[in-house]
Each structure stands twice: as C-alpha cells, then as structure tokens.
Amino acid sequence: MAKVFKVTIEKNRCKGCGLCPNACPKQVLEMSKEINDKGYFYSQVVNLPACIGCRFCAFMCPDVAISIEQEEAA
C-alpha cells in the first residue's frame, strides 16, 4: 500500500529563502506568487501526491516551518 503524506507549511514563518524546493527530490514544493504577512514569497505544496516523505525539506528549513505527517491510506 502506497504511503500518503501530509505536508504542512506555516506560511507566515517562511522567509522565502527557497532552500526547500531545492532540497525536494520530487518537485513537491514551489515558491508562491503571493506574499505572506511578512511580505515574503513563501514556499507552498504544488504536487503533494509526489511526496515520498523523505523530510529533506523539513530538515533543511532554517525556520522550522515545515511539518510532514504520514497518513493512513484510505
């Protein structure tokens, strides 16, 4: 059974450094075209089904803005 992951990005903690899209091996993340409360272009999930739960993005994030949870497949 394929594992399903939930990626949560706290957009207002993101400073738009762009490290996480770079760290993701599956192009799950992309920088937004909108700005967050602080005025930064934040990271967002654009292709969740591709996520393999490696957590590289969460480890890479200097501001601990990314959480990865494994969900039970329906």
Added chain:
Amino acid sequence: MEKVLMKGNEAIAESAIRAGGLCYFCYPLTPQSEVAEYLARRMPEVGGAYLQAESEVAVANMVYGAAGAGARAWSTSSSPGISLMEEGISYIAASELPAVFVNIVRTGPGLGGILPSQGDYFQAVKGGGHGDYRCLVLAPSSVQEAVDMMPLAFDRADRYRNPVMVIGDGMIGQMMEPVEFKEPKFPPLPPKDWATTGAKGRKPNVVNSLYLDPKAEERLNNVLAAKYEKMKREEVRFEEYNTDKPYRVLLVAYGTTARICKTAIEKLDAEGIPVALLRPISLFPFPEAKVLELGRKAEFLLSVEMSMGQMVEDVHCAMGHEKPVYFFGRSGGIVPSPEEVVDAVKSRLEGGKS
C-alpha cells in the same frame, strides 16, 4: 562559551545586550523585525529599556535623548527606516554623542522590497543626514562577525562620541549560523562627564547641535573632522583573501557578496585563473591604501555589489587611473550567484565589455 545556532537578527540583539546596549528603541521593519521581537522578550529579563516608538523619526530622537543622558542607546532598522532616522543621526553626530545603529539593508529606492541589497552604501558612508559628519561604518559578512562587531561598535561609539553604523543586509539578518558570544576586552573608556545626569554640585551639561555663531560652528566642524581623520588612521579594517600568491584580478566586495566572491575565486582557481579578494570590513574609513597596494598587482579590479554600483566609486577613487576598475552587481533583491561573478571576471579578462 558554547556555539549556538541563531538567526542573524536575534544574534545581533543578544550580542548588543551583552555589550551593555540596554537602551533600545525601535520600529519594526522587515527584514530586521526579529531584532525588535527578540528584545521585546529579552530586555525585561536583563533590566534594560525596550520601547517601540510611533515612527523611526521618534526612534532616532529617543536614542539621541538616551545617549545624551549617558546610556548605551541603540536602534536597528532597515533602509526606509534608516532614511527617517538620518535627521536624528545628524543631530547625534553634531552633539557628539555615542549611539549605534544597525541597518539590515533591503532593496530600494523608496519602499523598495524586503530582500537583501547593498544599496545603502552611499547613505551609510557618505553621511546620510545633512551636514558635515560621518558615521563609523562596519559591515559584517557572517552572523558571527555581526555578533563580534556589536561590542566593538558600542566601544567605538563611546570612544569617538560619534554614531556607529553596522550595515548588514537581509541575508545577514535572516540567515541562521552557529555563533559564539565572546567577551572582548577594550581599554577603559573616559568617564561620560558630558552626560546630562542631573546637575547637582556641578555646572549643567548641555546637549546641543545649534551653533548660530559661525566661528563656533566652524570650531565644531573642525573637532568632528579631526575625529574622522583619527578614524582613518586607526579604524581601517579589512580582510585579504588569496592575496598571498600572484593574481590577475582583484575583487573588492563586502558583506554577503564577499562570501559569494570567495566561492567564485575557488571556481576560477580551478580553471587556472588566479583571483584575489579585498573585503572592506570598515566601509568608513574605507581601506583606500590597501586597495591601491593590492590593485597595483592585478590586471584590473572588479567591485562586486548588490547595488547598481556604489562602493565602486570609492574603489575608483583609491585606485586613480593606475588600473581599470570595473563593476558587477545585481539589484532588486537578487543575490548574485558565484557563476555570475565567474562570468563577470572572465568576460573582462577576454577584453569583453567594460
């Protein structure tokens, strides 16, 4: 002390507290807001004063007042906020008071954007506010260096009785790096016998920047000029990189761009093109003599900046017409990549555009 991982803005705040900067006034502005956020929590713990003012104009005048009363007063802001503070900074310089201002530079002109820039070089180095004054300007290129600079900034502000500007950029403010808080030792400072601490048993001290008598005003201008000449003799700071062997090109860069230049130099070295870097740490006083000395050994100089070309004027001024001085920069918040710097060097070596 142990190394801790800290964001640049928070590390600057903690370092200032440890240096005795217990009078802090601020107005939040991205990308330096974390300084204010950190100190809002930390200042009450150490018995310091934290006040968020109604504007940066008010901030600068609060710093002016606290400095006049003998406190180690300081503030932080980012480019548009520093512009608003410049009037107060001019008054502080004229009144010969010590104060430290940190500018976490963002893009401009105008409100600009919140990404890293070095577009405030002119403002910081050439005066900023009105009148004949200078700030001692220090530019860190890592979070550790920013931490080390804060005690130095407070010490030199007190020693010269002049505002000191620490100029970082959005990158230095937002980046997290391991830092160690050292306890630097400085020679004892003269007592602040000019401070307005209450005139009991002595003549009142007056903090003033108004001189209607032209002779008195010129006397002040001469006193200030003498300070800046002393800074030029004693406060020049820089780092040399790769200058111990022959090189073809001398890069001149400060702050974040200097780090990018170091990576570019490694890449160029691998291609057999020896390149050196001079990183000014003090922007005023500018290491003019060093630029000339190192520049003479190169075919040309390249000033690399996150601006449209500001420090390049000082490099040119120092170098005269002895060697060509070129410029490469990105702006708008775009941080140049090492590859772009490599290309900028190579295109000029091949006699391309100048």
